[in-house]
Amino acid sequence: MKELASLNSIASSQSTPFSHNIVPRVLSFYHHWKKIYGSMFVVWFGATPRLTVSDPALIREIFVLKSEFFEKNESPPLLRKIEGDGLLSLKGEKWAHHRKIIQPTFHTENLKLMIPMMVKSMEEALRELSDKMSDLGKFEIDVPNWFRNIVEDVIANVTFGSSFEDGRAIFELQAQQLCHANEAYHKFFVPGYRFLPTEKNKKCWELEKEIRRSLLKLIDGRRSTTTQWTRDSCPNDLLEVMIKACVKGRSHPMITPNDIVEECKTIFFAGLHTTSNLLTWTTVLLAMYPQWQEQAREEVLRVCSSRDTPSKHDIPKLKTMGMILNESLRLYPPAVATIRRAKVDTQLGNLQIPLGTELLIPILAIHHDSTLWCHDMHEFNPARFAKGVAHAVKHPMAFMPFGFGARRCIGQNLALLQAKLAVAMILQRFTFELAPSYQHSPSVQMLLHPRHGAPIVFRKL
Numbered sequence: 001m002k003e004l005a006s007l008n009s010i011a012s013s014q015s016t017p018f019s020h021n022i023v024p025r026v027l028s029f030y031h032h033w034k035k036i037y038g039s040m041f042v043v044w045f046g047a048t049p050r051l052t053v054s055d056p057a058l059i060r061e062i063f064v065l066k067s068e069f070f071e072k073n074e075s076p077p078l079l080r081k082i083e084g085d086g087l088l089s090l091k092g093e094k095w096a097h098h099r100k101i102i103q104p105t106f107h108t109e110n111l112k113l114m115i116p117m118m119v120k121s122m123e124e125a126l127r128e129l130s131d132k133m134s135d136l137g138k139f140e141i142d143v144p145n146w147f148r149n150i151v152e153d154v155i156a157n158v159t160f161g162s163s164f165e166d167g168r169a170i171f172e173l174q175a176q177q178l179c180h181a182n183e184a185y186h187k188f189f190v191p192g193y194r195f196l197p198t199e200k201n202k203k204c205w206e207l208e209k210e211i212r213r214s215l216l217k218l219i220d221g222r223r224s225t226t227t228q229w230t231r232d233s234c235p236n237d238l239l240e241v242m243i244k245a246c247v248k249g250r251s252h253p254m255i256t257p258n259d260i261v262e263e264c265k266t267i268f269f270a271g272l273h274t275t276s277n278l279l280t281w282t283t284v285l286l287a288m289y290p291q292w293q294e295q296a297r298e299e300v301l302r303v304c305s306s307r308d309t310p311s312k313h314d315i316p317k318l319k320t321m322g323m324i325l326n327e328s329l330r331l332y333p334p335a336v337a338t339i340r341r342a343k344v345d346t347q348l349g350n351l352q353i354p355l356g357t358e359l360l361i362p363i364l365a366i367h368h369d370s371t372l373w374c375h376d377m378h379e380f381n382p383a384r385f386a387k388g389v390a391h392a393v394k395h396p397m398a399f400m401p402f403g404f405g406a407r408r409c410i411g412q413n414l415a416l417l418q419a420k421l422a423v424a425m426i427l428q429r430f431t432f433e434l435a436p437s438y439q440h441s442p443s444v445q446m447l448l449h450p451r452h453g454a455p456i457v458f459r460k461l
């Protein structure tokens, strides 16, 4: 109780120099329409009606109660190539089968076995940062790129395990492919352009072939060494669990090497930028609010005592850190929205939904909705999560950075574990503040990211 009171006093003593009233077009557009039409409104998206649903009770119907009537919508073809034909986009029996096979990789017990690997990769990054410090003991970094490298290491380990080095090289190719796609995504859309043999397109096709070839070679190599049993002390990486399902041959429907290729691509796409985004926004927020940075550091130093890295027993004790990550995910959710499509004519609340209607769930807007959160919904106030999500918001479905229901994010535990470890290790070694050149400008480019980067100045503790 005493701790909660002190958290609340931090929250109320803060003057807010930064506006978290995010203005990407999605949000201002949404608030404008909601004022006029209430919590459901339709916008025509080409020939398809797209219904925006922000009432948590209806979202529960879509994700949980009537989920069999709604399916994931198709991604545009360019994006589909990059994200892979894996869990993110699969549907029906094939999706359920893959999810069941892959799930054990992301179980808490398996992830705990990966903590030493995560700590090692973070230690290396922090040692490099320390070595670069000037005589004045400070150094400026643009954190999105820095975090991307750190997260890439971890995702490569989770996906490829012992074949990590080869896997990392494939991820480099995927990162290049994503860069090309991002450029194309922001150009004016010309139908059929992606089939023209332009220099850029040819480069993309080459990359795609190279990624597939390298992944198939890697899978072949691992198949010859994979045994039926893994020791309890070895984490199950994605490649391992999928190859076992493939080798067994009893799985139905069959898992093919091609399925494994697509799932590896998906995990890279779904895990890398989301997690590095979470780390970026959390660092920015702690730099903006030194009182919370100090509170989080005090907790880390108390929990870890003389250990210079958190152990698996320390992680669950980092309560303030958990609240800070939740508040960061609420204000700046990396995935700003998700879409479902009605598989059949159906009913939602008292509305008839024709087959084919797209339903847009505006995660970012729901996280900033004044009818669901307190009047301080645009403020950074981790204390609202002190008694858990249920006490922070009027409806549990109003906090959904990882989605909900059967298709909720499979990597949620991994992302939160890595974020807790990384931020804790930074706090143990450095203080940090926004660089003078920092401009606060959240913008949506597939994910919610800082348009002008996030330069942060680190100082040794």
Ligand code: HEM
Binding pocket: 072, 087, 088, 089, 099, 155, 158, 266, 267, 270, 271, 272, 274, 275, 278, 333, 334, 335, 338, 339, 400, 401, 402, 403, 404, 406, 407, 408, 409, 410, 411, 412, 414, 415
């Ligand atoms: C802060 C980090 C992350 C955020 C905010 C996030 C967010 C989400 C959201 C909102 C969904 C649901 C999409 C929908 O319902 O349409 C999702 C699904 C998914 N995420 Fe994440 N994610 C994160 C990290 C990760 C990581 C680390 C991985 C893997 C390494 C991952 C893999 C996936 C996959 C495979 C799916 C599809 C699950 C399915 O449909 O069965 N995500 N994520």
